[in-house]
Amino acid sequence: MVRRFTEKKLVIASHNKGKIVEIAELLAPFGIDVVSAGDLGLPEPEETENSFIGNAQLKALAAARAAKLPALADDSGMAVWALDGAPGIYSARWAGPDRDFDMAMEKVNTAVGNHPDRRADFVCALSLAWPDDHVENFEGRIEGDLVWPKRGKNGFGYDPMFQPRGYDQTFGEMPAAKKHEMSHRARAFDQLVKACFA
Numbered sequence: 373m374v375r376r377f378t379e380k381k382l383v384i385a386s387h388n389k390g391k392i393v394e395i396a397e398l399l400a401p402f403g404i405d406v407v408s409a410g411d412l413g414l415p416e417p418e419e420t421e422n423s424f425i426g427n428a429q430l431k432a433l434a435a436a437r438a439a440k441l442p443a444l445a446d447d448s449g450m451a452v453w454a455l456d457g458a459p460g461i462y463s464a465r466w467a468g469p470d471r472d473f474d475m476a477m478e479k480v481n482t483a484v485g486n487h488p489d490r491r492a493d494f495v496c497a498l499s500l501a502w503p504d505d506h507v508e509n510f511e512g513r514i515e516g517d518l519v520w521p522k523r524g525k526n527g528f529g530y531d532p533m534f535q536p537r538g539y540d541q542t543f544g545e546m547p548a549a550k551k552h553e554m555s556h557r558a559r560a561f562d563q564l565v566k567a568c569f570a
């Protein structure tokens with residue numbers, strides 16, 4: 373049985389500001405009182421699993437147990453076809469300890485070189501966990517292509533080098549509302565909302 377979210381307060385189990393902003397925007401219609409893991413002083417767990425869902429679940433459970441509140445975690449990343457899915461679950465780690473995404477984007481571009489296949493997917497796993505260890509998992513994906521030079525200052529992470537297929541703007545050029553019409557995160561949210569909030 374899918375468990376529905378009936379509480380009033382939810383922890384966003386993330387330490388990534390760009391992500392927290394997007395999750396808060398996607399949750400806005402539901403009138404939930406949200407608090408981030410950082411606000412609560414929760415530690416950032418080590419991401420030891422080898423899948424998006426595995427790491428999302430690990431982060432959500434750690435926060436739910438520590439805060440004694442339901443917690444929503446997001447594990448996401450960009451999977452490049454020419455790199456056999458890299459950086460994938462290592463997308464944050466490619467940016468180094470300083471989380472330098474200008475450097476990470478250069479790294480991706482250099483690794484792809486002049487490979488003719490420019491396809492990339494953004495993937496988002498969402499995990500909603502409760503303090504009794506019940507978990508619900510969802511995944512969303514958006515197909516696109518790498519662009520270089522990167523374009524746009526909106527969003528975060530790899531957004532300026534990713535253009536969703538069928539659009540002429542990168543995620544870095546789109547206003548947030550447009551990204552939310554089809555992003556990997558918005559698609560995972562659609563499923564979460566249908567299963568747990570509707």
Ligand SMILES: O=P(O)(O)OP(=O)(O)OP(=O)(O)OC[C@H]1O[C@@H](n2cnc3c(O)ncnc32)[C@H](O)[C@@H]1O
Nearest residue numbers: 386387388446447448449450463464528529530531
């Ligand atoms: O684990 P938390 O604390 O949530 O924060 P994080 O930044 O480490 O998040 P992840 O482990 O899920 O790593 C995913 C990385 O993939 C990138 N990423 C995910 N979604 C993205 C998006 O919508 N646009 C651009 N980059 C994105 C971004 O750079 C993230 O740092």
Ligand SMILES: [Mg+2]
Nearest residue numbers: 388419447464
């Ligand atoms: Mg992380």
